[in-house]
Each structure stands twice: as C-alpha cells, then as structure tokens.
Amino acid sequence: MHMGEGVEWGLHCCVTLAWLRDEGPVSIRKLAAWFDLPQEYLKKRLQALTRAGILASTPGVKGGFSLARPPERITLMDVVTALQGPLEPFRCDEIRQRGVGGEGAGNEFARPCGIATAMRRAELAWRRELAAQTIADLMAHAPAGAARTRRNYSRMTG
Amino acid sequence: MHMGEGVEWGLHCCVTLAWLRDEGPVSIRKLAAWFDLPQEYLKKRLQALTRAGILASTPGVKGGFSLARPPERITLMDVVTALQGPLEPFRCDEIRQRGVGGEGAGNEFARPCGIATAMRRAELAWRRELAAQTIADLMAHAPAGAARTRRNYSRMTG
C-alpha cells in the first residue's frame, strides 16, 4: 500500500504557493526547478489539483498556478483526495458471498460485511485527521519557510 | 492508493479458520474453493501470514493452515501489516531540501518536515483503529456465520 509521491509534491507546492501568494501565479517551470522534480509530470498533478478547485491556473505569458482559496480553507484531505483519485484504500469485493462458504446463508448477508465496516471505520479516522489539518497549519509549523521561500524565489532568473 | 485484495482475503480466511478451529488444519485447496479465489496466489498470502506468526501451517497429508493464536489476540492491524508489506502509506522524500527552494535554509531542516508529520499522525490514527479490532470482534459481529461455516465445511467433499 502506497500513496504516490504526487501527494508529497502537491502538498509542498500548495505551501510554497501560499507563501508566494502576492507574487502572482507561479509557472510550472519554476515550481519544477524549485523542488527539482520532473516538470511534465508535476504539471499533470497540479492540473488535477486545478480540476479539484484547489489551485487556479492562469494561461498566457505571465501565467502559472496559484491557490484558488486562502490556505486556511485547504485541508490535507482535499489535496490527498484530489491526487490519489477516487480509489478507496480498502475495497470490499464481498468474497464472503462467493464459493462454497457463502452457500445457504439466507438473509445473513443483508447486513454489511463486518470486515468492510471495520476497515471503513479505520479509513474514516484517517480522513478525519487529514481533514483537521490545513495548509495554513503547515505554514505555521515552519515559520522560517516564508522568508526563505520569498528570498529564493526573487533570485530565480527568468 | 489501494491496499490489495489480499487483505480482504486474509481477513476472511482468519475468521473462517477461527470458526473451524476444532476441525484441525484447513488445506489451501479447500480455502480457495471456499471463497472461489485463485489457489496459488491465496497460498502466497497465507504463507505471509504464517511468516508473521498469525497462522500456523502443518505439512503432510492432513495438513493445512490454522490460527496460530486465539482470535482475541489477532488484530486487524496484525493482518494488514503482515499482508501489505513494510511499505508506509506515505513516504517523505524530503523534496523540501532539493532544488532552488531548499537553498540557504540554515538549520531550518533540522526538525522534521511538517507535511510528513501530519501524514504520519493520520496514519497512526488509522493504525490505532485497526489495532483496536480483533478477529474475535469480527466473529461476534456475524453470529450466524459460525453455524453456516461449520455446516458448509462438513459438506465439502475431499
């Protein structure tokens, strides 16, 4: 079970874009150089965040990506669900109903599978934690980042 | 992000083995027919549970798999970690330190990445829920399963 590095990329990009909010949109070229990531693939991930309404993209020569709402209103859950797709961590295939073991069960399978229920509960606990943290919280956790980010950004040529 | 059907298989097998505890070991052939699953691959997954000390395997003509400890002492967390491998859901690659953005950071990166910390906290909440549920809890949640399982098992030929 793994969740793809795109999630880490997306979250770092969101925090950075939050710190650079006054500078206007940031191009994908600069963002890729910022974290030393493959530009085209990062672009795809940020496009997903745009489709989810987390980022806004402005076309044109001075265009790029920027936060679509204030950092206090973007939770980690938003970013994760936008990037990992609609796939649930645990999928119940109802194997209890298949094969010899499921025969003659009467109405026993009317109620949901206990295993699926338990896994779902754990997943919800995970989602709750993610929904409780916002990009603004992450910014507050690394106060020195704001100055460093603006300083390094102003030095970027091009 | 997905966690592999092997987890669902393993949990259902554990519950079934718990209900069939007096019958002695259950062969992989019967278990695969029980849930209508690919026999060879299911075997691999149960072997992983055996390596983790959750199941016990007895070789020989009347051999098969059985629970290595009472169902009250097997948590969902045990089964999940045994089956999903050592991979963590979120892996921090420290991209904050790479590229232009990480330059001139001084000792700022001495403390752990806030994003990794937040993701870890969510993961721990998930693990805690999984560790709080045992196979015995799942059995109690489906009381009709015990009788049906023993009935169907006794009818299996071979």
Place this chain on the structure above:
DNA sequence: GGGAGTTTACTCGGATAGTTTTTGTCCGAGTTATCTAGG
C-alpha cells in the same frame, strides 16, 4: 504615438512509453498420514 499583427511564454488535454507493483501460475523439494508388501 497608436493600432494591427507577430512572437513568446505560458496552460490544457490527449497520446504514448517506461518502470514498478500487484496479481497469478508453475515447478521442484520437503513432510506426514495412509496404504501395501513381506516376514
């Protein structure tokens, strides 16, 4: 100086390819209960 066209620097979306993980299959070797043959 101002307006029309051109260039430039971006994003968007689809198509495609490479790589890794997951899922599934196959085979040889080891283990134990049962079955068989010989005394």
Place this chain on the structure above:
DNA sequence: CCTAGATAACTCGGACAAAAACTATCCGAGTAAACTCCC
C-alpha cells in the same frame, strides 16, 4: 500381526509471466502579455 517401503496429499520457496498502476515524456491547441511594424 508388525514393520519397511511406496504412495498420496499436503506445505514451502523460488522462478517466472501477465496485468495493472504509477511515473514520465511528447505534441498540438488555446490564451494572454509583450513586442514589432506601419501609418
């Protein structure tokens, strides 16, 4: 009857193949700022 060997039904582990997901790249099309040219 009793014991030794053969047989059958299992597991274990590695090697291998197929399928899916993830990562990465490329290209054509659209958009907007800046730049150029011409009057």
